[in-house]
Amino acid sequence: KNQVEQSPQSLIILEGKNCTLQCNYTVSPFSNLRWYKQDTGRGPVSLTIMTFSENTKSNGRYTATLDADTKQSSLHITASQLSDSASYICVFSTGGFKTIFGAGTRLFVKA
Amino acid sequence: NAGVTQTPKFQVLKTGQSMTLQCAQDMNHNSMYWYRQDPGMGLRLIYYSASEGTTDKGEVPNGYNVSRLNKREFSLRLESAAPSQTSVYFCASSDQKNTEAFFGQGTRLTVV
Numbered sequence: 001k002n003q004v005e006q007s008p009q010s011l012i013i014l015e016g017k018n019c020t021l022q023c024n025y026t027v028s029p030f031s032n033l034r035w036y037k038q039d040t041g042r043g044p045v046s047l048t049i050m051t052f053s054e055n056t057k058s059n060g061r062y063t064a065t066l067d068a069d070t071k072q073s074s075l076h077i078t079a080s081q082l083s084d085s086a087s088y089i090c091v092f093s094t095g096g097f098k099t100i101f102g103a104g105t106r107l108f109v110k111a
Numbered sequence: 112n113a114g115v116t117q118t119p120k121f122q123v124l125k126t127g128q129s130m131t132l133q134c135a136q137d138m139n140h141n142s143m144y145w146y147r148q149d150p151g152m153g154l155r156l157i158y159y160s161a162s163e164g165t166t167d168k169g170e171v172p173n174g175y176n177v178s179r180l181n182k183r184e185f186s187l188r189l190e191s192a193a194p195s196q197t198s199v200y201f202c203a204s205s206d207q208k209n210t211e212a213f214f215g216q217g218t219r220l221t222v223v
Contacts, residue, residue: 004153031209043115043201043214044154089153097142097161097208098169101153 002027004102006090012108017080021105023073023090030092035064035075038087038104047075047088077107085109113137117202117215124192124222132187132218134202142205143185144169144212145177147198154201160185161208192222 007022023035032051036044048057048064050073056065061078073090087104094100115136124130136143141162146154146169156169160179174196176188185204189196199219203212 034211041216043203043216045214046211049211091153093209095209097144097156097159097167099156099212101155103151103153 002092002094002100004090004092004100006088006102006105008105009103010106010108012110013080015080015082015109015111019077019080019107021075021077021088021107023075023102025071025073025090025092027092027094027100030094032093033064033066033073034091034093035062035073036089036091038089040086044089080107080109082109082111115202115204115213115215117200117218119218120216122218122220124189124220126193126222128192129188129190130192131189132200132202132220133184134186134215135184136202136204136213137183138204138206138213139182140204140206140213141182142207143179144203144205145175145185145187146201146203147171148201148217149198157187157200192220194222196220197222 003026005024034049035047038044050057063076066073089104090102092100118133144159145157148154158177160166163182199217202215205212
């Protein structure tokens with residue numbers, strides 16, 4: 001069964017610190033993996049996209065990695081800002097129009 | 112550009128009532144989607160429309176119907192609301208399959 005598990009469920013960090021969010025998956029096969037940011041009360045917004053053959057993709061302070069051997073993806077946030085407080089969701093496209101969403105990690109950045 | 116616009120933003124229904132959630136996009140996208148988001152769970156696909164004139168069931172279609180009115184608009188209808196349909200509903204659109212989906216701001220629906 002295709003599953004996606006994100007950890008931790010929630011995380012509190014101080015402004016300026018780095019953090020790494022994890023996404024473990026059993027989805028196979030998949031065409032691409034996206035990380036989305038979802039602010040409270042808003043819809044998700046795409047941060048990065050990787051195909052199954054890529055292993056890293058950056059977007060400013062956000063860097064996503066993909067390890068097909070361990071079936072893990074990570075999202076690393078550098079020099080966190082208060083505006084990074086949000087939920088971060090990993091999403092797999094399995095072909096056609098079907099996608100599998102993780103439950104998300106809720107990140108709180110404190111001053 | 113507004114992107115993806117959903118109405119209403121909030122709604123409270125009594126069990127058995129019906130309502131239609133509206134969604135419109137101004138990006139000339141071919142594909143549109145309806146998802147629901149429940150606490151502790153990932154977004155789940157209710158229905159999608161690959162292109163104007165077509166609709167298909169997603170992962171959790173029971174209790175819902177959809178209409179792709181034209182290329183811009185994709186509505187979701189609850190014929191007889193149930194408390195299990197209390198959720199946040201998101202509409203999204205994309206140019207085609209596997210391309211980036213753009214989401215609306217969501218509709219928070221409570222069925223009592």
